[in-house]
Amino acid sequence: MARLSVTDLSVTYRTGDGDLTAVDRVTFDIQDNEIFGIVGESGCGKSTLGDSFLQLLDENGSISGGSIVYDGMDLAAMTDRELADEVRGNKISMIFQDPNASLDPVYTVGQQLVETITKHLDMNKKAARERAIELLDDVGIPDPEDRIDNYPHSFSGGQLQRIVIAIALSCEPGLLIADEPTTGLDVSIQAQILDLLEELAESHETSIVMITHDLGVVAEICDRVGVMYAGNMVEIAPIQQLFDAPRHPYTQALLDSIPERHGMKEDLTVIPGHPPDLRQPPTGCRYNPRCDQVCGMECETGDVPPTYDVEGTDVMCYLYDEGVNEAYEGPTNIVAEPGGDD
Amino acid sequence: MALLEVDGLSKHFVVNGGVVPRLLGTRKELQAIRNVSFEIEAGQTLGLVGESGAGKSTVGNVITRIYEPTNGTVRYNGANVHELSGSDLQAYRQSVQMVFQDPYTSLDPRYKIGRTIAEPLKIHTDLSKAERKERVSELLETVNLEPEHRDRYPHELSGGQLQRVSIATALALDPEFIILDEPVSALDVSVQARILNLLMELQEEYELSYLFISHNLGVIKHLCDHVAVMYLGEIVEQAPTGELFENPHHPYTEGLLNSVPQPQPGGSKSTDGLTGEIPSALNPPAGCSFHPRCSYATDQCSVDAPPLETLDSERKVACHHWDAVVADQADERSELTHSSVQNDGTK
Numbered sequence: 001m002a003r004l005s006v007t008d009l010s011v012t013y014r015t016g017d018g019d020l021t022a023v024d025r026v027t028f029d030i031q032d033n034e035i036f037g038i039v040g041e042s043g044c045g046k047s048t049l050g051d052s053f054l055q056l057l058d059e060n061g062s063i064s065g066g067s068i069v070y071d072g073m074d075l076a077a078m079t080d081r082e083l084a085d086e087v088r089g090n091k092i093s094m095i096f097q098d099p100n101a102s103l104d105p106v107y108t109v110g111q112q113l114v115e116t117i118t119k120h121l122d123m124n125k126k127a128a129r130e131r132a133i134e135l136l137d138d139v140g141i142p143d144p145e146d147r148i149d150n151y152p153h154s155f156s157g158g159q160l161q162r163i164v165i166a167i168a169l170s171c172e173p174g175l176l177i178a179d180e181p182t183t184g185l186d187v188s189i190q191a192q193i194l195d196l197l198e199e200l201a202e203s204h205e206t207s208i209v210m211i212t213h214d215l216g217v218v219a220e221i222c223d224r225v226g227v228m229y230a231g232n233m234v235e236i237a238p239i240q241q242l243f244d245a246p247r248h249p250y251t252q253a254l255l256d257s258i259p260e261r262h263g264m265k266e267d268l269t270v271i272p273g274h275p276p277d278l279r280q281p282p283t284g285c286r287y288n289p290r291c292d293q294v295c296g297m298e299c300e301t302g303d304v305p306p307t308y309d310v311e312g313t314d315v316m317c318y319l320y321d322e323g324v325n326e327a328y329e330g331p332t333n334i335v336a337e338p339g340g341d342d
Numbered sequence: 343m344a345l346l347e348v349d350g351l352s353k354h355f356v357v358n359g360g361v362v363p364r365l366l367g368t369r370k371e372l373q374a375i376r377n378v379s380f381e382i383e384a385g386q387t388l389g390l391v392g393e394s395g396a397g398k399s400t401v402g403n404v405i406t407r408i409y410e411p412t413n414g415t416v417r418y419n420g421a422n423v424h425e426l427s428g429s430d431l432q433a434y435r436q437s438v439q440m441v442f443q444d445p446y447t448s449l450d451p452r453y454k455i456g457r458t459i460a461e462p463l464k465i466h467t468d469l470s471k472a473e474r475k476e477r478v479s480e481l482l483e484t485v486n487l488e489p490e491h492r493d494r495y496p497h498e499l500s501g502g503q504l505q506r507v508s509i510a511t512a513l514a515l516d517p518e519f520i521i522l523d524e525p526v527s528a529l530d531v532s533v534q535a536r537i538l539n540l541l542m543e544l545q546e547e548y549e550l551s552y553l554f555i556s557h558n559l560g561v562i563k564h565l566c567d568h569v570a571v572m573y574l575g576e577i578v579e580q581a582p583t584g585e586l587f588e589n590p591h592h593p594y595t596e597g598l599l600n601s602v603p604q605p606q607p608g609g610s611k612s613t614d615g616l617t618g619e620i621p622s623a624l625n626p627p628a629g630c631s632f633h634p635r636c637s638y639a640t641d642q643c644s645v646d647a648p649p650l651e652t653l654d655s656e657r658k659v660a661c662h663h664w665d666a667v668v669a670d671q672a673d674e675r676s677e678l679t680h681s682s683v684q685n686d687g688t689k
């Protein structure tokens with residue numbers, strides 16, 4: 001069952017040079033106990049999307065359209081107060097790349113855990129402390145009884161990220177949003193944290209949104225993935241399918257640019273040009289100026305392409321429309337028009 | 343004779359110097375690199391891998407004379423690099439260049455790109471202004487930047503473009519040898535691909551030799567002829583790239599390879615990755631410094647430091663039990679083939 005349904009979600013930042021729509025009419029859902037990956041290159045809108053769920057956007061940013069339905073509530077329509085009382089840390093929690101951003105250096109990790117637990121769960125301080133020790137043990141902090149009263153600075157980067165995960169999971173949230181949680185950590189620590197997240201997702205029945213630019217991380221722990229380009233979700237597929245049969249020209253090029261997919265010293269595939277300035281995105285498909293498979297006028301004009309279902313992959317590309325791409329022989333299944341249904 | 347020969351190199355830093363710690367005897371030495379030896383042949387690429395704090399950048403910084411070694415020597419074309427002076431030193435400074443991870447901080451934000459690239463020409467050559475301008479144009483073209491980029495400031499360029507500026511600057515004096523310290527680690531994969539292609543092209547065209555420092559094993563595997571794996575300041579294994587990846591002999595190399603998430607789902611899960619964390623370099627474990635994290639460790643390992651042994655081919659490994667590591671992998675492989683045969687049989 002879908003735990004979270006995002007429909008036609010747009011997020012816009014107001015800037016001195018005009019509005020910038022960093023997330024443009026994105027639609028997807030996250031199933032129960034699923035790890036859903038969001039990948040894409042720097043600036044494509046991953047963090048903006050992740051931050052929008054709990055409206056943790058920068059001052060100048062706001063949701064400019066669409067809905068985010070969780071547990072019958074439309075998060076996009078809720079006020080900050082309502083989100084703070086009913087959702088944040090309780091039903092949905094979030095972890096970031098830098099664990100220091102989530103921890104307060106002047107309180108012990110125990111104080112921070114106990115505070116979160118007593119705030120959201122009906123527990124007294126003593127019970128909360130016991131629960132905190134259990135959680136620290138769960139996330140693999142050695143000797144949790146002795147370490148619980150230590151301050152953040154006395155832990156290593158990897159341990160801090162574990163503690164942040166412990167705090168995020170302390171109220172048994174249904175959804176955990178993890179924005180680059182292992183970026184910058186050493187590979188051995190990264191592998192441990194990824195194992196931990198996978199394990200906890202299962203044992204706590206938590207769904208996870210895993211935001212990363214690392215295709216290796218995605219392949220390692222995600223069940224399904226969404227690929228973002230210039231604010232659009234251009235492809236959504238089960239993990240194996242994405243790697244075996246990428247449908248969008250951008251996904252294909254992205255996968256082809258990783259060294260692991262090439263013989264030693266072989267030339268890597270290069271995507272010409274740069275991602276567009278989101279204040280003035282190209283007309284038509286936003287990838288068209290860099291695309292090596294442009295298949296019709298529609299690619300370069302009008303609105304972004306509709307989303308097509310191609311053998312279980314959702315892909316936003318005219319290649320899969322027999323009305324545009326003469327060479328296409330499969331069925332044309334439009335699942336969403338860019339304007340939405342309304 | 344190899345182009346670059348590093349022999350028994352150590353670099354120790356005093357981390358709480360000053361008078362008081364010295365008087366109290368609490369002065370501490372951090373052994374950033376310990377007894378590191380390797381060679382690089384002309385036209386070849388040696389990869390240096392290892393996790394944060396392993397000592398990779400320090401090796402590069404000693405080679406380029408940013409640091410004096412505490413012990414050991416670096417020889418370039420046979421000459422001891424740290425004893426060079428006068429015109430020999432000048433020549434060395436031209437032949438050996440370095441490119442760093444973060445192009446945003448390694449380029450001066452106040453200078454236009456053209457000036458940054460021309461700077462080494464101004465210091466090290468007698469070229470006239472017009473000749474320098476000509477050379478800058480050539481260099482921009484070599485790294486696939488537009489002539490107009492000459493008049494831009496660093497903040498006007500993307501990360502990938504800036505890294506190409508760094509490379510152009512490094513190429514200005516026709517170097518023979520370039521130390522690349524995490525040159526693509528801050529870049530997106532598609533931009534990384536461009537830089538890697540460029541580095542491979544340049545190597546071929548100018549017969550460059552590279553020391554390629556990275557924690558990204560995929561990139562290392564793609565580009566390097568040989569790889570040296572560092573752990574807590576020491577080289578624990580060194581081998582031709584294919585052999586190292588296919589058949590690691592050191593438990594740390596094995597763990598490291600298992601820890602890297604492969605961009606291919608359904609591959610081997612990181613079940614036998616590395617446990618625990620890297621100990622402090624201020625206080626490395628006795629014996630083999632990997633022993634507290636090693637599943638092959640015996641009593642001997644916590645007492646005797648294993649020497650870097652040269653095995654038959656070009657492989658070197660520092661482990662008392664490398665034969666057990668190799669035997670383990672052979673077992674795993676035969677198990678794999680065995681189980682797939684069984685599967686086929688039952689189908």
Ligand SMILES: Nc1ncnc2c1ncn2[C@@H]1O[C@H](COP(=O)(O)OP(=O)(O)OP(=O)(O)O)[C@@H](O)[C@H]1O
Nearest residue numbers: 013015020022041042043044045046047048058278
């Ligand atoms: N507060 C802001 N004001 C204006 N523009 C912003 C703001 N925050 C982000 N942006 C822009 O929105 C776009 C999406 O940014 P976002 O941080 O969501 O990307 P990302 O995919 O998370 O990138 P990265 O991989 O670098 O973290 C970018 O073009 C960025 O410059």
Ligand SMILES: Nc1ncnc2c1ncn2[C@@H]1O[C@H](COP(=O)(O)OP(=O)(O)OP(=O)(O)O)[C@@H](O)[C@H]1O
Nearest residue numbers: 355357372374393394395396397398399400401623
């Ligand atoms: N100038 C210095 N003074 C004191 N200690 C130093 C100095 N430079 C490096 N170190 C220490 O030496 C060790 C090796 O550092 P080095 O920067 O060479 O590691 P590295 O392998 O390049 O790591 P990374 O992958 O994080 O770049 C570390 O413990 C580091 O803290």
Ligand code: SF4
Nearest residue numbers: 285288291299317318
């Ligand atoms: S819609 Fe057209 S331009 Fe866009 S990716 Fe598909 S083929 Fe390329």
Ligand SMILES: [Mg+2]
Nearest residue numbers: 046047048179
């Ligand atoms: Mg981000």
Ligand SMILES: [Mg+2]
Nearest residue numbers: 398399400523
């Ligand atoms: Mg370094």
